[in-house]
Amino acid sequence: MITMLRRVRQPLVLVLCALIVSSPALSQTVRSAYELMQDMMDSSTATNYSGFATHEKSGRLATLHFTHLSRSVQSLERVARLDGPVDSVYYPRWRDQACGTAQDSVQMGALSFAPISNLSKLAESYSFEIRGQYRVANRLSTVILLNPKDQFRLPYLISIDNQSDLMLKSVILDNDGKPLERLQFVNLQIGGELDTIDIAAEAISPCKEVLTDTSPLYQPSWVPPGYALVFAKRNRQPNQAMMTFSDGLASFSLFVASPEISTNLPPFSSSNGATSAVSIKVDMGDVDLTVSVVGEISKETAERIARSVMSGSEIR
Amino acid sequence: MSHYNEQLAEALSALMDGEATDIETRRVLKALSSSEDPQAQLLREKWQRYQMVSSIAHGGDVSNSDISSSIALAIEQEDGFLETPLKKILGVSGRFAVAASAALVAILGVQQFNQPLNLTDETSSFALLDEAPLDDYAGPVNLYPANSFLPENTQVQAVSSERYSEKEVRGYLRFILNEHALIAPYVNSQEMLSPARIEQRSPAKSSE
Numbered sequence: 259m260i261t262m263l264r265r266v267r268q269p270l271v272l273v274l275c276a277l278i279v280s281s282p283a284l285s286q287t288v289r290s291a292y293e294l295m296q297d298m299m300d301s302s303t304a305t306n307y308s309g310f311a312t313h314e315k316s317g318r319l320a321t322l323h324f325t326h327l328s329r330s331v332q333s334l335e336r337v338a339r340l341d342g343p344v345d346s347v348y349y350p351r352w353r354d355q356a357c358g359t360a361q362d363s364v365q366m367g368a369l370s371f372a373p374i375s376n377l378s379k380l381a382e383s384y385s386f387e388i389r390g391q392y393r394v395a396n397r398l399s400t401v402i403l404l405n406p407k408d409q410f411r412l413p414y415l416i417s418i419d420n421q422s423d424l425m426l427k428s429v430i431l432d433n434d435g436k437p438l439e440r441l442q443f444v445n446l447q448i449g450g451e452l453d454t455i456d457i458a459a460e461a462i463s464p465c466k467e468v469l470t471d472t473s474p475l476y477q478p479s480w481v482p483p484g485y486a487l488v489f490a491k492r493n494r495q496p497n498q499a500m501m502t503f504s505d506g507l508a509s510f511s512l513f514v515a516s517p518e519i520s521t522n523l524p525p526f527s528s529s530n531g532a533t534s535a536v537s538i539k540v541d542m543g544d545v546d547l548t549v550s551v552v553g554e555i556s557k558e559t560a561e562r563i564a565r566s567v568m569s570g571s572e573i574r
Numbered sequence: 575m576s577h578y579n580e581q582l583a584e585a586l587s588a589l590m591d592g593e594a595t596d597i598e599t600r601r602v603l604k605a606l607s608s609s610e611d612p613q614a615q616l617l618r619e620k621w622q623r624y625q626m627v628s629s630i631a632h633g634g635d636v637s638n639s640d641i642s643s644s645i646a647l648a649i650e651q652e653d654g655f656l657e658t659p660l661k662k663i664l665g666v667s668g669r670f671a672v673a674a675s676a677a678l679v680a681i682l683g684v685q686q687f688n689q690p691l692n693l694t695d696e697t698s699s700f701a702l703l704d705e706a707p708l709d710d711y712a713g714p715v716n717l718y719p720a721n722s723f724l725p726e727n728t729q730v731q732a733v734s735s736e737r738y739s740e741k742e743v744r745g746y747l748r749f750i751l752n753e754h755a756l757i758a759p760y761v762n763s764q765e766m767l768s769p770a771r772i773e774q775r776s777p778a779k780s781s782e
Contacts (some may be wrong), residue, residue, distance in 0.1 A: 507752075
């Protein structure tokens with residue numbers, strides 16, 4: 259009996275090893291959450307895919323169709339809504355990796371443009387934890403919790419396809435773990451005819467010249483750690499400004515209204531899904547201006563940012 | 575984090591994954607049973623979060639089931655049934671005070687904007703204030719101009735006096751939400767994560 263067991267032991271070990279290597283579910287556990295995130299980012303840039311998805315926000319459900327075409331360093335993403343008004347499109351987005359790096363060294367007053375360009379930067383603000391396996395769009399995926407390291411941002415729960423490394427599901431949670439928004443693919447097509455179809459010339463956008471407001475009228479003296487200025491402009495109306503900050507995942511925009519508009523606006527707050535908006539009056543010396551913060555942050559954080567806004571001359 | 579707390583967190587994690595040993599299970603239950611210890615409260619909250627995350631990850635409904643703390647607090651704060659005459663007077667005058675302040679400060683209130691929104695004119699009036707058309711954005715590439723409407727179901731809370739118009743507030747809110755929506759999907763480098771942020775836009779132009 260013992261001899262027989264010895265005989266079968268060696269082949270049994272080999273069979274088990276083969277099973278472990280060939281099973282996507284098991285081999286998936288070899289990769290860390292960080293590696294999975296990195297693979298997802300790489301795959302999402304390089305893969306041609308299309309699929310139907312549902313988006314749930316504030317108790318409302320929308321059905322969407324995604325198309326993502328990648329050609330060398332350029333990509334086009336189109337998201338169409340399939341219910342509601344006919345032919346509604348959330349956004350078509352053209353990306354060219356050759357563009358967009360011009361902001362790297364631009365200074366705007368005391369703030370510098372610092373595009374978040376890698377996962378390690380994101381990892382400074384969020385920890386990545388594998389939370390198990392889950393089937394989405396009939397594909398086995400690994401669930402990762404992007405857990406914020408402070409109270410200034412929201413947690414995300416994402417599911418990454420074990421085969422293609424594409425994101426199949428994303429849930430934005432509040433800080434109590436309650437879902438605020440949920441996006442989930444119901445089917446996904448990868449490659450095939452998507453690899454060869456031509457991108458319409460109208461969809462291609464040339465690189466934009468970078469225009470920068472180098473002497474901003476207003477600036478926040480506090481933003482949550484990890485957020486960098488990614489966009490700024492000054493409006494036509496005197497004394498109006500807009501700035502957008504991002505930590506690589508979440509973003510918020512800050513608005514300062516002109517005295518004329520400020521006069522007609524009361525302080526207010528609003529929320530819709532993961533997006534909060536807070537508008538307050540800030541004393542700018544000789545006048546009270548309406549300062550508003552909108553983004554995927556809590557109302558408390560938005561208000562703190564808004565209260566920290568000063569005129570450019572005060573900061574300089 | 576102390577060594578004990580670290581062990582406790584590991585034990586809780588193992589328990590949630592169904593991999594806890596008897597000793598770990600006992601350790602967690604003992605820590606949770608302490609009502610005074612702040613560490614126990616933290617542990618309870620963590621347990622709650624883990625349960626929610628696990629529930630969401632597996633497609634279940636999310637319910638904040640641990641209401642023991644809030645019930646205990648409510649009971650603690652509840653007034654007795656016996657009221658002194660002084661307390662009665664204060665209670666009545668307090669209600670008048672609330673009513674008076676409510677009259678002074680008009681609350682536009684929590685509004686459900688479920689109606690079909692025919693307010694693009696207001697948005698446009700704010701949008702006209704922009705110096706440059708969207709094609710001249712200094713930031714990420716943007717293909718189509720702003721012309722969006724307020725997301726349905728948006729709740730707005732405003733404290734106002736008579737000189738403010740609700741229409742003005744809605745218009746400005748729509749304007750800033752739209753401006754943010756134009757930029758937000760472009761600023762994240764994590765291309766695949768961008769679908770996590772869906773921003774509502776106006777119906778597509780024919781050129782799309």
